[in-house]
Amino acid sequence: MIEVNGVAYEYKLFPDGTPLMKYPVDPDTDDIQYRITWMYENIAEQIVLQFLVWHIQEKNPDAKITLLLPYIPNARMDRTHNDDEIFTLKYFAKFINQFGFHRVYALDPHSSVSTALINNITISDNLFLSLVQTVIDAVKPDFLYYPDIGCQKRLETLIRYPNIVGHKTRDWDTGKILGTEVLGADKLDLKDKRILIVDDISSYGGTFLYAAQKLKELGAGTLFLYITHCENSILKGDLINSDLIHRIYTTNTIFTGEHRLIDVMKIQGIVGR
Numbered sequence: 001m002i003e004v005n006g007v008a009y010e011y012k013l014f015p016d017g018t019p020l021m022k023y024p025v026d027p028d029t030d031d032i033q034y035r036i037t038w039m040y041e042n043i044a045e046q047i048v049l050q051f052l053v054w055h056i057q058e059k060n061p062d063a064k065i066t067l068l069l070p071y072i073p074n075a076r077m078d079r080t081h082n083d084d085e086i087f088t089l090k091y092f093a094k095f096i097n098q099f100g101f102h103r104v105y106a107l108d109p110h111s112s113v114s115t116a117l118i119n120n121i122t123i124s125d126n127l128f129l130s131l132v133q134t135v136i137d138a139v140k141p142d143f144l145y146y147p148d149i150g151c152q153k154r155l156e157t158l159i160r161y162p163n164i165v166g167h168k169t170r171d172w173d174t175g176k177i178l179g180t181e182v183l184g185a186d187k188l189d190l191k192d193k194r195i196l197i198v199d200d201i202s203s204y205g206g207t208f209l210y211a212a213q214k215l216k217e218l219g220a221g222t223l224f225l226y227i228t229h230c231e232n233s234i235l236k237g238d239l240i241n242s243d244l245i246h247r248i249y250t251t252n253t254i255f256t257g258e259h260r261l262i263d264v265m266k267i268q269g270i271v272g273r
Helices: 045-059 088-097 112-117 125-139 149-155 206-217 232-236
Strands: 002-004 033-038 064-068 103-106 121-123 143-146 163-170 177-182 195-202 223-230 247-251 262-265
Touching (some): 033 045, 177 206
Parallel strands (some): 064 103, 143 163, 143 195, 223 247
Antiparallel strands (some): 163 177
């Protein structure tokens, strides 16, 4: 979904599927500002964004355009391992950069590579911290659990809270999670402890299923999960029916489904640090 200055942008389609688009622009106002919010639903929205921005820039070259992009598409493909793999994140960043946005705001990006590649980007740390703190206040965990060291390094300086960290093994050819371990488990007392698992993104939830299984093996009590960007595919994964997670918290950046275990925190816009 794309919004312009807080209003959903709607367009029609010709019979062949191409867009019929209209948007009024005042060419005589040189200081007008446009805030475009892209709540990602599918990659085809890139074409709508491109045509819309080009239209605004053609009619008013001096307009300042800010892009609110809570979820950065393609962020998982932040590196390539083989010559036949397409570095889609790099090309997506190139797509965004061509417009010369005054500022691009993002929320809890999956990879630091995306923030390095996208020009004029600001990460909305304050909003992220507010979301996590809301969940912490609700569940009162003894520990936060980070699924890997990279996640821990990224978040422990932002979230001042006792934490433990896991190490997951993955098949890089298939992307499948093969298992996980809790680092320093022999020195931890997790018996009956309330633990909040925190991460930025989930698809089917395999990472958190393995983490929950391991935490339960170590004696953990009630488990909760916070995911900033949760794909609807989590509803088709084994995690949701495992009874291992008491409650899942996420935002509406990409999740549009419903489930009795999932609380969705709606964000209307994002701001800088």
